[in-house]
Amino acid sequence: MPDGTQIGRAVVIGAGVAGLTAARVLADHVETVTVIERDTLPSGPAPRPGVPQAHHVHALLALGAEVLEGHFPELRAELEQAGAPVWDWGERLFAALPGGTPAPLRMGLPIQTFSRPLLEHVLRGRVTELKPVTVMDGLTVTSLRTAGPGRVTGVRVTGDDGEEEIAADLVVDASGRSSHLPRWLVGLGLPSPRATVVDARIGYASRTYTYPEERSRPSWMGLLQPLRAPDFPKGCYAIQIEDNALHVTLHGAGGTRLPRDEDEFLAYARTLRSPIGDTIASLTPASPIRRYARTFNSRTAYHRLPRWPHGLIALGDAVCAFNPAYGQGMTVAALEARLLDRTLRRRGALLDGHGFQRALARVTAFPWLMATVPDRAWERSGTAWAVKSANWFMNRLIDTVPHDPRTYTTFSQLFHMTGSPLALADPRLLSRVLAPSRPGGTLRTPTP
Template sequence: MLSDVPRYDPDRVSTRGEHAVVVGASMAGLFAGRILADAFDRVTILDRDPLPDERVARRGVPQANHVHALLEPGRVMLEDLFPGYGEEVREAGGVVMDASKKLDLYQGGDFIAEAQEELPFYCASRPLFEQLTRRHVAECADITLRGDCHVTGFVADDEGTAVTGVTFVEREETKLDADLVVDATGRTSRTPDWLERHRYPTPRTEDIGVDLAYSTVAVDRPPENEQGYLIVPSPPVTRGGTAVPAEDDRWIVTVFGRHGDHPPTDPEGFEAFASSLPAPVISEILANHEWDGDEIHRYPFPASKRRYYEDLDRFPDGLLVTGDAIASFNPIYGQGMSAAALDALHLHHALANGRENLAPRFFDRAANTLDVVWRMTVGSDFEYPETEGEKPAGTDAFNRYLSWVVDAAHEDSYVAEQFTRVLRLEVRPTALLTPGMLGRVASAKVRAYV
C-alpha cells in the first residue's frame, strides 16, 4: 500500500552499476527502467513490439483496448518520477478528476457516498498512459528504449550463479551484457522455465480461477461531461461495468462478467448485457451517445496468478522479476499498474541499500505489499463460491464485515472515504478496522434494523 512505503527520493541512491537491462517496455518495465537509471550508468529497455511515439494498443499489450484505472500508487509514482504528469494527461485530452465527486461507484445495492476529502484520479486510455510514460523514459539521457527486440533468454556466468545478460533477436540473435536484468514481460514470463533449465528452484505459483471476460467500446462524450461510473457486482450477480472519461472526448465503456457469464461482442448483445446491470448508468450512456464505430474488443481472463519468488532459497544474482510477471490480478479491481509502481518503489528503496543481495531483498519488500493486494483481490473473488483455488483463512469473516462496511458507506461519508482509500491502494484494509470505523459500521447496522 502506498502509505507503507516512503516516497521516491533520488538522493537516497548512490550505488553505480554499469548497465541494466529491462525486458518488457510496458508499464512495469518503464517504471523499473526509470528507477534503475538512478543506480546504473546505462539502462536498456527491450521489447519485442515496435515502440512508436504514437498512442497505440500494442500487440504485446492486448488489454490496452480496455478500461485502465490508474489507482493512487500509480498516480503518485508517475507524478514523483515525472513532475507535471497529470497536467500532461489533461493537455492530451484526458481527465483529472476528484473521484469522490466525479466517479460514481455502485456496490452492494446502492451508490457509495461522497468522500469528505478530495481523491485525485487521472482518467485516460491505457495507450495514452503508456505513451506519456514511454516519452518521459525515452527522454532520460541514460535510458535506451529498443523495440522489435524479442528476448530469447538470459545469459548465465560460467559457474551458473549469476545472470550476466540477455540474448535477443532483432534481425539476428544478439547478446547484450548487463550487471542486472529485470524481467517485466508480464504474466507469460518465462523466468520459471529458465530457472528450471538452470537447476534453480522455481517459484510456487498460485492461480485463482475467476473465468472472467471483458468487452469494451468507445462512446462519444460531451467535453464538459467528465463523469465516470463503476458498477461492482455483488453475489449472486456476476456482471458489472464501468465507463471512464478519456481523451478524444470519449468514454471507454467496459462490461464484464465472471464465472462464464461473459459479455457478447455484437452491439445488440453488448447493449442488452449493459441493460441487465444492477444500475442503469452505463446502458444510459450507450443509449444516449454515438458509439465510436462498431468494434467491440474482448479480453478473456481466466485466473489471477501469483508467483512466490520471495520464498525461494536460491536465486541467481543479477536477475529480478517485476509487475504482472510476479502477480497478475483480476483486472476488475484496477490494481496492476499500481502494483507495478509499488514494485518499482520497493526496487528504489532496495537499491538505496546497495546492490548486494538485491534479489531477495527486493522480493521480500515487494511481497509485503503484493500479499496485501493479493488478499484483497482473492478475498473479494471468494465472495463467489464458483471461484477456484485456495481460499485464504479468514476470508469469509472479513467479507461479511466488508459487506457491512459497504452498507455503511452508502450513507456515511467518513466510511465511504476510508473504504475508497483502501480500494485505491492508499492504505491497508486494516484501516477499516479502527475503533472509529467499527463504531460507525456497527451504528449503521443497528440503524438498518430499527
Template sequence: MTDISTGARGGRAIVIGGGLTGMLAAWALAEVMDEVTVLERDREPTGPEFRPGVPQGRHAHAFMEGGQRALEELLPGIIDELVEAGATRTKLPAELLWLDYAGWNDRGTAIRGGAGSFLTCTRPMLDWIVRSRVLKSPRITVRHGVTVSALLCSEDAVRGVVAQEKGGEPEELKAPLVIDASGRGSNAPRWLRELGYPEPKEELIDSGMAYASRLLHRTPESEKESFNVVMIQPVLSTPRFGLLIPVEDNRWLVALGGLRGYEPPTESDDWTRFAKELRSPMIYKMIENAEPATNVFGFRNTQNRRRYYEKLSRRPDGFLVLGDAACTFNPVYGQGMSVACFEGLALRKLLAKHGAGKGMTRKAQKMVARTIRNPWTMATSEDRRYPTTVGGGRPNALERMLDWYVKRVSAEALVNPVAGKAFFSVVMLLEPPTHLFRPGVVLAALRRRGASITVPEPVLAGAQTDDEGPGVPSGNR
C-alpha cells in the same frame, strides 16, 4: 557476443519489456547505472497506439490515487502532463455513481469523506507519455522487435541474456543485472529451470470474469452531468457488471462484463443490449445514442496469478522479476498500474540505499513481495466470494467473518463520511486494508446507520425537468 556489462559510472543493466513496469524500472536504474538497455518485443510506437504486448490495453484503466502519487514522485509533473493530454481526474466519491451490492452511493453526503481521485485515460496514452519522459534520459535506450529466449548465468550470478531480433540470429547480450518486466507472458520460470534453478511456487485464483469494451464519443447531454464515472457491481442474482469512464478526445471507454457463464457478447448491437441487463440501466441510458469510436473487444484473462520468487531456495544473483511477470491481478480492480509505480519507486529507493551490487536483487524481490501483498489480498478476497471462482480454496470461518465485516463497511461507505473516507482510502491504495479496522470505522460498521437509508436511482440531468435543475447529485439528504 555484445558486452554491455561495463561502464565508467556504475555498470549496465538490461530490462526485458518496455511497458509501464519496464520503463519505470529503467528510470530507477538510470540513477545508479551507466547504461540501461530495454529489450521490447513489439515494434517501436510512433504515438499513443495499441500494441500486442499490452493485451488489456483496449480496456478500461483507472489509475488509483496511491499510484498517481508514486508516479509523480518518480516523474515530477507527469500527472499534469496526462491531464493536459486529456486524462480526467475523478474525485471520490463525489464524482462517482457507484452501485454497490447494497445500493447506490449518496454523493451528497459522502462528499465530505473524499479520499483523493482516480485518473482515467486510454492505456496507450498513459504509456506514451511515461515512455516519452523516461526516454529523455541519455542513459536509457530501447531496442524494439527483440525477443529474449534465455538468461546467461555463471557462478550463481546472471551475466546477461540471449536475445534475437525478428529475422536475425540469436545474440548474447552481457550485463550483470537483468530485470524481467515482460508481463503476463513471462518465461522466467522456464529460464530458471533450464539453468538448474527451482521454479517459483505459483498461486492461481480465477473468478472467470470476462468483459468486452469499446470507445464511444460522448453525447452532448452528458456535459450536464455532475459525475464522471459510473460503476455497477455484480451480485449473485445479477452477475453482470459495467464501468463507464471518460478518456481523452471527449470519449467514453465502456466495459461490460459478467461472471463465468454470463460473458458479454462482442457483436455491437448485442453488446449494447447487454448493458440493459445490468442491475441498473444507467450505463445503457448514457450510451444508447452515443456514436461508437471503435469495435467491441473482448477480454477473458482476468485470473489472479502470483509467483513467489522471493521464496526461492536458490536463485541467480542479479536477476529480478517485477510487475505482471511476478504477480497479475484481476484487471477489474484497477491495481496493476499503481503496483508498477509502487515497485518502480521502491526500487529507486533501494538502489539509492544499497546500490546495484551483489545481493541487491534478493532484497528487491522481497520488496516486490511486500509491495504486492495488500493488493493481492484485496483482489483475491473479492474474487473468492464468487461461486464461479477456481483456486484458492473456499473461505474459512475467519475469512467469512472478515468478508462480512468488509461488506458492512462498504455498505456504510455509501452514506457515511467516516466509513466512506476509510473505505476509499483503501481502494485507492493510500492505506492498507487494516485501516478499515480503526475504531471509528468499526463503530460506523456495527451501528450500520446506512441500513435504514435507501438512496434512489440517480436521474440523468438530461432527463430531468427544468424545475429540477441540471446535474443535481442524486441522493442528497
C-alpha cells in the same frame, strides 16, 4: 560469491508500465539501461499486441499517480494537456453498489482518467529522452545469459537480424503475465517456484464512444458497478478519457456470457442497475467491441526460493498479476519501482536480488488480499473459513458505504491505497460496519 551485484549495465525485459518505471529508476543509478520489447512500439498512443488489456478501462489509483509523479515530474500536467481529465473521486464517481449509491462527497482524492495507450505513450516518451536509456523493440528475449548457475550476465534475444547476446550486470524481468522466468530458473538448477492462481472467470467487453456536439456530458466522470458473488455477476466500469471519449467496459463473472455485437452490448448495459445503458444509447461508437478474459490473479513465490541468481530481479505482472477489475496493477508497478529506487539508494548501486524479491512480496501482500478475497467467492470448490469471514466483512463494509460518509471515505482511501489497512481495525469503523443492517438503499439517478 558476493552478497550484492554492482550495477553498471542493466537490461529491462518489457516496455509496459512496470518496465518503463523500472527503467526510469535505474537511469538514476547505472551507466546504461537497455529496455527490450517484443512488440514493435507505436509512435503514438495506440494499443499493441503485447498489451491486449489496453482496449479496456484502466485505473491509476491515487497512490500510484502520486508515486509516478515523483519519478516523472509534471506527468499529471502532461496527461491533462493531452486531454486526460482530473476530478475528485467522491464528487464525480457514480458507484452503483449492492446496497445503494453514495451521495456526492468531496474527498480530496484527485483522479485522472485516460486510456492505457496514452499513459504508456507519455511514459515511453519520458524514458527514451533519458541519456542512459536505449529502447530496443521487435526483439524477443529467448533465455538468460549466465556465468555458471549462480549469476546472470545478460540475455539472449532474437529478431529480424537473427540472434544476439546483450550483456548486463542486472536483468529486470518486467515481461508481464507471459514471463518465461520460472522455466529459465529451472534451467539454472533452481526448483520451480510455486505459483498461486485465483480465477473468478471474469470477462470483459469494451468499447469507446464519443459525444455528439448537441449531447451534454453526464454529471459523473466515472461510473462503477462492481461484481459480487454470488448475486451480482454483471457489472461495468466507465470513465471519461482523452479525445472527448467515454470508455466503457462491461464485465461478467463466473462464466457470464458477454456481448459480441452492438445490439448485445447495449442490451447487456441496460440489464445493469446503473445508468450506463441510457448513457451510451445516444452516443456514437468510436471503436469495435473488444473482449478479454485473461483476468485471473497469479502470484509467483520467487521470494520463497532457497537460492536466487545474482544479477536478476523480477517485478510487475511477471511476479504478481491482479484481476484488472480492481485497478491495482499500475499502482503496484509504481510502488515496486519506488522500492527499487530506495533499495539502490540505500545500498549504493549494490543489489541483493533475493532480498529485493522478499521486500517486493511485502509490497504486493495487501493488494493481493484485496483482489483475491472477493474473487475466491466465485470459486466452485470449498472456500476456506478465513476467506469466507474476510469476504463477509468486506461485503458489510461496502454495504455501509452508501449510508455513511466516513465509511465511504475510509473505504475509498483503502481502495486507492492512500489509507492504511490498519483503518479496518478502527473501533469506530467496526461499530458502523457491524451495526444492524440498514434497509436496502436506492440508486440515485444522475443525468445519464
